[in-house]
Amino acid sequence: xxxxxxxxxxxxxxxxxxxxxxxxxxxxxxxxxxxxxxxxxxxxxxxxxxxxxxxxxxxxxxxxxxxxxxxxxxxxxxxxxxxxxxxxxxxxxxxxxxxxxxxxxxxxxxxxxxxxxxxxxxxxxxxxxxxxxxxxxxxxxxxxxxxxxxxxxxxxxxxxxxxxxxxxxxxxxxxxxxxxxxxxxxxxxxxxxxxxxxxxxxxxxxxxxxxxxxxxxxxxxxxxxxxxxxxxxxxxxxxxxxxxxxxxxxxxxxxxxxxxxxxxxxxxxxxxxxxxxxxxxxxxxxxxxx
Numbered sequence: 028x029x030x031x032x033x034x035x036x037x038x039x040x041x042x043x044x045x046x047x048x049x050x051x052x053x054x055x056x057x058x059x060x061x062x063x064x065x066x067x068x069x070x071x072x073x074x075x076x077x078x079x080x081x082x083x084x085x086x087x088x089x090x091x092x093x094x095x096x097x098x099x100x101x102x103x104x105x106x107x108x109x110x111x112x113x114x115x116x117x118x119x120x121x122x123x124x125x126x127x128x129x130x131x132x133x134x135x136x137x138x139x140x141x142x143x144x145x146x147x148x149x150x151x152x153x154x155x156x157x158x159x160x161x162x163x164x165x166x167x168x169x170x171x172x173x174x175x176x177x178x179x180x181x182x183x184x185x186x187x188x189x190x191x192x193x194x195x196x197x198x199x200x201x202x203x204x205x206x207x208x209x210x211x212x213x214x215x216x217x218x219x220x221x222x223x224x225x226x227x228x229x230x231x232x233x234x235x236x237x238x239x240x241x242x243x244x245x246x247x248x249x250x251x252x253x254x255x256x257x258x259x260x261x262x263x264x265x266x267x268x269x270x271x272x273x274x275x276x277x278x279x280x281x282x283x284x285x286x287x288x289x290x291x292x293x294x295x296x297x298x299x300x301x302x303x304x305x306x307x308x309x310x311x312x313x314x315x316x317x
Contacts, residue, residue, distance in 0.1 A: 053280045060238055061085055067240035070278045074234045077204045080245035089242035091202070093160035096241035108142045111271035111291070115139075115197065115223050116146055118267070118293050122193055122219055123147060130191035130217065131157045133199025136167035137179045149178065156180040156187045185209060191217040198224035198274075201247040207257045216296075220263060223291040224274050227251040228284070235278055248276070248284055255292070263294035 060071040074080040084090050108116075119129075127150065131139060134157035149155075155178050157167055164181040171179040180187075188194060194217045200206040210216060227249045237246035255265055274289040 049280065056279050060236070061088070061243070063238055063240070065240050067238050069238040070246065070276055071236050071238070073278070073281050073284055074236070074245070077234055077245045077247075080234045080236050083236060084243045091160070091242055091244045093162050094242060095162060099166070099241075106138075106142055108146070110273045111224055111289070112139075112142070112197075114267070114269045114291050114293075115195065115221055116143060118219075118221055119143065119193070119195075120147055123150060123153070126150065126192040127152060128154045128156065128187075128191045129193045129195060130188045131155060132185070132188075132194060132196040133159055133202070134167075134195070134197070135159060135163055136170045137176065137181075139195065139197060140176065140179055141174065153178050154180060156182060156191065158182050158185060158187070185213055188213050188217065189215045193217055193219045193221065196220070196222045201226050201249070202244060203247075204245075206247075207261075210258075210261060216261060218296045220258065220294040221291070222258075222294075224271060224289045225249065225254065225291065226276050226286050227254050227290045228286050230284060233284060235276075235281070235284065248286065251290070258292070258294050259297075262297055264297045265292060266295045267293040 057071055060069050063069060072080070072083065074083065081090070089096065131137070134140070137155065137157050140155045140157070157164070157179065159167065159181070161183050164183050167179070167181045171177075171181070196206075200222065203209060226247065229251060230248070232250040232253055233248045235246050235248055237244050259265065269291045270288045271291060272288040276286045276289070278285045
């Protein structure tokens with residue numbers, strides 16, 4: 028993935044040095060951002076919450092992934108394994124032997140299931156349940172049938188999460204209005220939570236607008252400590268975390284809110300035994316302490 032900061036560096040730096048020129052450039056960039064389409068990954072503006080960001084989306088533009096154009100957007104990436112995936116592969120390799128049900132929140136058409144099966148030994152009775160928006164779920168079922176993947180199931184709710192052993196949420200929570208409330212609404216959460224490609228930083232949590240080319244959508248920028256605390260408040264402890272320099276977020280004219288590397292987190296329920304931080308190929312159990 029190219030360094031998204033490089034192309035916008037003159038705007039990020041020049042606007043701060045020349046306020047009037049910066050104002051003109053910012054307005055020009057905003058007009059470009061709102062109209063841009065095609066293969067894009069752009070960000071614009073800082074908003075206090077999701078609703079404020081939603082109100083900034085023109086009625087002429089599609090919003091979010093629940094439409095045909097956005098549902099098809101990632102179809103070309105469904106077999107790709109990227110550098111940010113390897114920490115997830117590391118932990119899934121250790122968890123899958125004692126896992127019957129993986130709940131893949133925002134898993135598109137099962138892109139991680141297909142990509143990872145080249146590297147992981149899936150249990151015979153594994154159920155990999157993808158939860159996504161209706162337009163994507165429809166395509167996912169077609170793909171699963173075409174690729175002969177009976178382990179793949181699809182849903183548009185979080186109800187099946189109560190039966191899961193592992194939650195995988197890769198690049199999804201930033202698109203959800205209140206992801207922590209959604210998790211709190213589940214009567215029984217899995218013992219293991221893996222979050223990947225999360226935009227976290229040390230600034231207060233904010234929301235920006237994301238232009239994915241096909242549509243615009245609000246997009247969380249989480250305060251790192253607040254994100255961890257919100258998950259720990261559900262009864263978990265942080266067992267591992269990592270950064271992913273291949274995924275970044277450049278927001279022109281808001282350099283303090285630009286994030287040079289996204290993060291990943293592995294949480295285990297604080298009252299259970301969990302897989303330790305052993306070297307690859309070594310499996311140990313460690314009693315988790317509150």
